[in-house]
Amino acid sequence: MSKNFDVIVIGAGPGGYIAAIRAAQLGFTVACIDEWKNAAGGPAPGGTCTNVGCIPSKALLQSSEHYEHAAKHFADHGISVSGLTMDSAKMIARKDAVVKQNNDGILYLFKKNKVSFFHGRGSFVKPVEGGYEIAVTGAQAETLTAKQIIVATGSSARALPGVPFDEENVLSNDGALRIGGVPKKLGLIGSGVIGLEMGSVWRRLGAEVTVLEAMPTFLGAVDEQIAKEARKAFDKQGLKVELGVKVGEIKAAKKGVSVAYTNAKGEAQTLDVDKLIVSIGRVPNTNGLNAEAVGLKLDDRGAIVVDDECRTSLPGVWAVGDVVRGPMLAHKAEEEGVAVAERIAGQHGHVDFNLVPWVIYTSPEIAWVGKTEQQLKADGVKYKAGTFPFLANGRARALGDTTGMVKMLADAATDEILGVHVVGPMASELIAEACVAMAFRASSEDIARICHAHPSLSESTKEAALAVDKRTLNF
Ligand code: FAD
Numbered sequence: 318m319s320k321n322f323d324v325i326v327i328g329a330g331p332g333g334y335i336a337a338i339r340a341a342q343l344g345f346t347v348a349c350i351d352e353w354k355n356a357a358g359g360p361a362p363g364g365t366c367t368n369v370g371c372i373p374s375k376a377l378l379q380s381s382e383h384y385e386h387a388a389k390h391f392a393d394h395g396i397s398v399s400g401l402t403m404d405s406a407k408m409i410a411r412k413d414a415v416v417k418q419n420n421d422g423i424l425y426l427f428k429k430n431k432v433s434f435f436h437g438r439g440s441f442v443k444p445v446e447g448g449y450e451i452a453v454t455g456a457q458a459e460t461l462t463a464k465q466i467i468v469a470t471g472s473s474a475r476a477l478p479g480v481p482f483d484e485e486n487v488l489s490n491d492g493a494l495r496i497g498g499v500p501k502k503l504g505l506i507g508s509g510v511i512g513l514e515m516g517s518v519w520r521r522l523g524a525e526v527t528v529l530e531a532m533p534t535f536l537g538a539v540d541e542q543i544a545k546e547a548r549k550a551f552d553k554q555g556l557k558v559e560l561g562v563k564v565g566e567i568k569a570a571k572k573g574v575s576v577a578y579t580n581a582k583g584e585a586q587t588l589d590v591d592k593l594i595v596s597i598g599r600v601p602n603t604n605g606l607n608a609e610a611v612g613l614k615l616d617d618r619g620a621i622v623v624d625d626e627c628r629t630s631l632p633g634v635w636a637v638g639d640v641v642r643g644p645m646l647a648h649k650a651e652e653e654g655v656a657v658a659e660r661i662a663g664q665h666g667h668v669d670f671n672l673v674p675w676v677i678y679t680s681p682e683i684a685w686v687g688k689t690e691q692q693l694k695a696d697g698v699k700y701k702a703g704t705f706p707f708l709a710n711g712r713a714r715a716l717g718d719t720t721g722m723v724k725m726l727a728d729a730a731t732d733e734i735l736g737v738h739v740v741g742p743m744a745s746e747l748i749a750e751a752c753v754a755m756a757f758r759a760s761s762e763d764i765a766r767i768c769h770a771h772p773s774l775s776e777s778t779k780e781a782a783l784a785v786d787k788r789t790l791n792f
Contacts, residue, residue, distance in 0.1 A: 319460040320433075322348045324661060325451050326467045327439035327606070329353070330364020331647040332638025333469030334423050336654030340467075341430040343662040348461055349432050350439035350453050352605075355420065358456075360436040362423040363416075364471050365639070366647040369491045372419050374514050376412040377494065378678050381521035385680075393717055403522055405498050412494065435459055440607040441466075448633060449611060465633050465661050468613075468621060469654065470606060472599035472639035477506065480567045486574045486592060487567070490515065493594045500524050504576055504590035506564060508535060510677045512596035516556060517679045526556055527588055529578055533561040538675075540689035540738040542704070542724060547740050550681050550720050562586075567593070601640045626666075627657050635661075649673050672755055674748045681720045682744035686751050687736030690726060699729035703761065703784025705777045707741045709792040712772035718742040723781040725751075725761055732760035732785075743774050750778055761785040 322345075326337040329351035337349040353368055355361040361368055387398050427434045437455030444450075448464040474489035476482055484492035493515040499522045505512045508530040520526040535558060536544040551558065561581030568575055573591040580586050601620040608615060614622045614630035621636040623629055629636050635657045638650030649668070656666030677683040693700045704724045707713035721741025727734050737751030754764055764782035769775050776791075783789045 319450060319462045320348070322346045322433070322461060322463045324348075324465045324467065324658070325350065325439070325449075325461055325463040326469060327451070328364060328469035328471055328602075328638075328640075329362035329423065329434070330469060330471045330638060330650060331366045332471070332640075332650030332654045333364070333467065334362055334426070334654075335651040336467045336469060336637060336658050337432045338426055338430045339655045339658035340661065341432050343658060343664075345465075345658075345661070347430075347432045348435060348463070349427065350435045350437060350451070350461075352436070352438045352455055354456075355417070360424065360434065360456075361416075361420045362427070362434065363419050364469075365473075365490075366650075367419045367423070368416055369494055371647050373412045373416050373494045374490075374511075374518070375678060376415040377408065377518045378514060380408040380411065381518045382680065385521040390717060403499065405496070405522070409495055409497075435461070438605050440605055441611045441613065442607070444611055466635070467654070467657055468606065468629070468634065468636040468640060469638045469650065470602040470640045471650075472601050472645055474595070475598045475600050477564065477567065477595055477597065480595070482595070486569065488592055488594045490594075490596065493592075493596075496592060500573075500591035502527070502573070502590040502592075504529065504574065504588050504593040505596060506576070506593065507596040507598070508532075508558060508560075509596055509598070510675075512594060513551075513677055513679050515594050515596065520554065520556055521680075527590070528556065528558045529562045529564060529576065529588065530558060530560050531562060531564070533581070535560060536677075536683070538689075539677075539683060540685060540724065540736070541691055543683060543685065543722075543738045543740045546721055547677075547679070547681060547683050550740075551679070554680075599639065599645055603640060626660060627653050643670065644673055644675070646673060646675070669756070672752055674752050676745040676748065678745060681718075681741045683740045684744035684748035685736065685738040686748055687734070687755055688726060689736060689738065693726060693735060698735065700726050700735060701729050701732075701761070701785045702726050703781045703786070703789075705780035705784050705789060705792055707774070707777060709780075710772075710774060710777045712774050712776070713742055715772065716742055716774075723747065723777040725764070725778070725781040725785050727761040727785050732762055734759055734761055734764070734782075737778070737781075739778075741774075741777075747774055747778060750775060 326349040437453040442450040453459040482489040503524040563579040565577035574593040576588040637653035659666030674686040708719040724738040726736040761782040
């Protein structure tokens with residue numbers, strides 16, 4: 318006997334579990350299926366984000382930041398530390414505990430919102446009268462039916478052709494988050510967000526990190542001025558970044574991995590490392606869905622084809638998050654999940670892709686929303702720019718972290734804010750003000766006239782707004 322629901326969500330990452338909760342809040346009966354297993358084989362909802370992505374990476378970034386502060390910065394405050402050691406097994410265990418708290422939190426939320434959770438793989442069986450039949454296989458075998466299906470199956474790390482992840486020497490994000498001890502030499506292929514964050518963790522703990530990047534520019538999607546400032550800081554920290562490289566053969570070395578590559582000058586080089594993290598992008602998870610059984614259309618990357626509102630090629634089937642087009646970010650997946658649940662309920666769910674913030678949690682942190690200066694130039698938009706360095710911010714000086722700046726871009730004619738870019742302390746938190754301002758279509762003058770608490774890093778946003786009109790007060 319099949320169990321019938323109004324909505325079935327396949328995948329309990331941030332896109333899926335949030336969609337399931339919102340659909341339940343709207344009065345639907347909801348099932349959510351997820352196959353992720355914890356170490357004991359039990360359910361671990363939360364997807365990549367909770368298990369091997371956003372949350373564990375931030376837990377390790379926090380631990381490694383504490384270590385680096387104790388090793389390098391406490392002395393400036395008159396605090397001396399002797400016999401400083403790093404127990405990386407304990408750091409990994411703490412990270413695992415943080416992950417578990419989040420897994421348990423989602424199971425609690427499912428209960429609270431009366432979402433029925435099924436632990437196993439969900440796949441399409443066939444269309445049925447007024448909906449679809451979905452098989453759950455694995456720990457909990459069931460047959461479910463529903464009129465509305467939301468696919469939120471996420472993505473997995475892309476391997477280099479012919480170089481599978483062994484998670485011992487050649488690591489994806491999964492292995493990179495559970496390296497047993499600090500590697501002496503760590504190699505990274507790809508200087509994207511994930512690679513830089515992982516590299517930061519192990520560099521702070523003492524690893525010599527080398528990043529090999531195929532693109533000729535560093536952080537190509539980031540505003541050029543901000544990327545330049547970040548690069549300066551990374552260089553100072555000793556993070557080696559080689560741009561414009563062509564990676565060749567990767568083979569096991571006596572201890573670790575040996576990477577043959579050609580540098581930007583065309584010279585043959587070899588990088589020998591203890592561990593190699595490959596971070597060259599992610600592939601949508603559509604393999605286990607049996608999409609062909611119902612004729613669900615995929616693109617040539619294997620992503621589910623959707624329109625602007627996450628409708629797939631099939632009536633009543635929606636897809637959200639990493640498995641569809643657009644930025645692979647947890648908050649983008651969540652926003653799409655909410656919007657789809659609301660559309661199913663006949664409401665006007667809405668996601669503004671121009672207002673999806675980006676954050677790189679390195680030190681300095683990098684965050685931005687809206688257009689970069691190079692995009693505005695390419696689009697022929699006339700704009701004004703204002704920057705304010707943290708060097709001139711009292712709170713940043715008190716914190717002992719004056720790296721970076723806030724940069725604001727506003728329309729030359731209307732003064733509407735078109736983009737805000739931050740590199741520096743707490744950029745991940747500062748960017749929220751910019752998102753709110755841009756959502757309300759604020760002008761730089763609006764921000765310049767709003768009272769900001771003193772001393773706070775957010776005063777730099779106000780000063781960047783004043784800088785747009787060439788009237789900074791503290792610089
Ligand atoms: P996922 O989180 O991938 O979840 C999909 C779920 O579906 C998984 O649990 C999977 O097991 C399950 N599944 C797949 N197929 C099936 C099936 N057939 N049946 C049942 N279950 C299935 N984003 C940010 O916004 N901020 C960050 O700081 C950040 N840091 C990151 C750090 C790292 C190291 C990585 C790898 C990613 C990071 N991301 C970050 C990206 C973020 O994790 C993803 O964008 C987000 O998880 C996508 O959510 P999703 O719901 O689409 O998919």
